[in-house]
Amino acid sequence: MTDTLHGAAEFDLIARIRARVANRDDVVLGIGDDAALLQVPVGQHLVVAMDTLNAGVHFPEDTAPADIGWKALAVNLSDLAAMGAEPAWCTLSLSMPQSDAGWVDGFLDGFLELAAQRRVSLVGGDTTRGPLSISVTVHGLVAPGRALRRDGARVGDDVWVSGTLGDAGAALQQWRDGAPRDAFLRQRLDRPTPRIALGLALADVANACIDISDGLLADVAHVCRASGVGVSLRVGDLPASPALRATFDEDARRALQAGGGDDYELCFTAPGELRDEVQRLAAQADTAVTRIGTVIEGQGVQAVDADGAVWNASRAGYEHFG
Amino acid sequence: MTDTLHGAAEFDLIARIRARVANRDDVVLGIGDDAALLQVPVGQHLVVAMDTLNAGVHFPEDTAPADIGWKALAVNLSDLAAMGAEPAWCTLSLSMPQSDAGWVDGFLDGFLELAAQRRVSLVGGDTTRGPLSISVTVHGLVAPGRALRRDGARVGDDVWVSGTLGDAGAALQQWRDGAPRDAFLRQRLDRPTPRIALGLALADVANACIDISDGLLADVAHVCRASGVGVSLRVGDLPASPALRATFDEDARRALQAGGGDDYELCFTAPGELRDEVQRLAAQADTAVTRIGTVIEGQGVQAVDADGAVWNASRAGYEHFG
Numbered sequence A, B: 001m002t003d004t005l006h007g008a009a010e011f012d013l014i015a016r017i018r019a020r021v022a023n024r025d026d027v028v029l030g031i032g033d034d035a036a037l038l039q040v041p042v043g044q045h046l047v048v049a050m051d052t053l054n055a056g057v058h059f060p061e062d063t064a065p066a067d068i069g070w071k072a073l074a075v076n077l078s079d080l081a082a083m084g085a086e087p088a089w090c091t092l093s094l095s096m097p098q099s100d101a102g103w104v105d106g107f108l109d110g111f112l113e114l115a116a117q118r119r120v121s122l123v124g125g126d127t128t129r130g131p132l133s134i135s136v137t138v139h140g141l142v143a144p145g146r147a148l149r150r151d152g153a154r155v156g157d158d159v160w161v162s163g164t165l166g167d168a169g170a171a172l173q174q175w176r177d178g179a180p181r182d183a184f185l186r187q188r189l190d191r192p193t194p195r196i197a198l199g200l201a202l203a204d205v206a207n208a209c210i211d212i213s214d215g216l217l218a219d220v221a222h223v224c225r226a227s228g229v230g231v232s233l234r235v236g237d238l239p240a241s242p243a244l245r246a247t248f249d250e251d252a253r254r255a256l257q258a259g260g261g262d263d264y265e266l267c268f269t270a271p272g273e274l275r276d277e278v279q280r281l282a283a284q285a286d287t288a289v290t291r292i293g294t295v296i297e298g299q300g301v302q303a304v305d306a307d308g309a310v311w312n313a314s315r316a317g318y319e320h321f322g
Helices: A009-020 A065-082 A101-117 A167-177 A183-190 A196-204 A216-227 A242-247 A250-259 A272-284 B009-020 B065-082 B101-117 B167-177 B183-190 B196-204 B216-227 B242-247 B250-259 B272-284
Strands: A027-029 A036-038 A045-054 A086-096 A121-129 A133-142 A158-162 A208-211 A230-234 A266-270 A289-296 A300-304 B027-029 B036-038 B045-054 B086-096 B121-129 B133-142 B158-162 B208-211 B230-234 B266-270 B289-296 B300-304
Touching: A009 A101, A009 A121, A036 A086, A036 A121, A045 A065, A045 B086, A045 B121, A045 B133, A065 A086, A065 A101, A065 A133, A065 A183, A065 A196, A065 A208, A086 A101, A086 A196, A086 B045, A086 B133, A101 A121, A121 B045, A133 B045, A133 B086, A133 B133, A158 A272, A167 A183, A167 A242, A167 A250, A183 A242, A196 A266, A196 A272, A208 A216, A216 A230, A216 A250, A216 A266, A216 A300, A242 A250, A266 A272, A272 A289, B009 B101, B009 B121, B036 B086, B036 B121, B045 B065, B065 B086, B065 B101, B065 B133, B065 B183, B065 B196, B065 B208, B086 B101, B086 B196, B101 B121, B158 B272, B167 B183, B167 B242, B167 B250, B183 B242, B196 B266, B196 B272, B208 B216, B216 B230, B216 B250, B216 B266, B216 B300, B242 B250, B266 B272, B272 B289
Parallel strands: A086 A121, A230 A300, B086 B121, B230 B300
Antiparallel strands: A027 A036, A036 B045, A045 A133, A045 B036, A086 A133, A158 A266, A158 A289, A208 A266, A230 A289, B027 B036, B045 B133, B086 B133, B158 B266, B158 B289, B208 B266, B230 B289
């Protein structure tokens, strides 16, 4: 781990991070050298994802440091969940305008809380001077042939989604409007839950999987392109939280559910004959899942109302914060 | 690989990157899913390093995109070289103010030129909106027990350095002063050479190794701390390029050699009885190496003149660009 912030406080920063990190047994060498040394178990594929959060783009500037820390790791773990991988290690590159130990302490509170929950070791990275930006690379493990991919959806598959949709987008909307911010919705925006247990449970049943970061319609479209299929979604079946129902009318709610980003739920497809098995595995993983559509021939995503009419999704494109 | 830049050009950007990438045989799944799937050979440790370059901090804003691309990968490969690891894969997170296909093409020219030279596959990452910033994570391989670390230096070891010192710092100085920029020095700043072959060759002889990113004195101090030893450096023996000799007087030159960052040479220690073997292995790796000091008892780095007097290193602290 290298540190190129200015001043005497710099080296304290690395020491500060290192002192709080717990290493797994498979970390041969963690923070403190030019690179980390890690032991990948025989018979496992390495799974690698990397995502960056920039201040003012991926989170409002007034987000608490601990929430930024949580989210920076969560969005990466969500990618591993979508592959059906077990998380193992991560590296962190933190750019900040000046060395600010208090901010870093808060950031680590959130980052390391999630890391400890999911048994992920922080093994390296760097700290640099620059506009506030957090890059994380996560490493996970999956048995060969058991990874969930985007390209396996088959015509006739059910389309499923975990949890509820639109909550994070709703929180962002309230923030934009200067409206009172619902605590549940805000938690969903600031502290997304990576659906790791569900991803692991789906290996035997799902044909394709993706996590919802850009918005349901946009992400399902990725699956369609990769799998060479179309998807018909039933807008009326999209799961909504009580908080979302209480704060937005039906039109606004549907737009948020179909188009809002940052939910980090898993969307997956599975054969219709495995419906009961999907429900059983999801219950074991302690994660609610809802059937929201069907894989069809053709290409692209079609959203239909309860009466079968095509739903106007014009309001449902993903918008970034800021 | 996910892309969260705005507009229709976004998806072209990922497609643009993907179209130019060559995958190694051990890449099971590269760019285009939630994460990459990689095959780590049995009996090898995974080596992971992550470094970020920010515009205006790590490179002047007027640096050519191809040079930024080269350097973003090179500084990471240098970390693998310092561990004695063989590079394998990398991920890239690119933040830019707006989607600019021409800039990305130039960036990829440099990035992928170096990746092809060193047989590194770009397997994932993301593109996001934000101030210009490039994070790279590199993955390498090393046999257990053969990694070069910072903590193995022993009293009596020779201290060696590869290549020449101070060239990159000199180029930065010329840029800062608005002086005519020497082409060789500028190349050393913009296109550092990761000393991979040398790192691989040193496994059997070196006791400790680090790459020089922050400046010789600062980086040798890291080795001293990690190994619990001191180092005495002979300032007069530090290797200088003809270009550096031609453009800076002795005082300025020594300050740049001892304190200038961004050289990305390897500094390593090895037992005195292996001097000839070190020279032989370095010649095989086609890399010049120079003995510049000795590991001593105590702590910290002492720099001495040819007459044994302590050299005043006050001018030699590392300064970032900007």
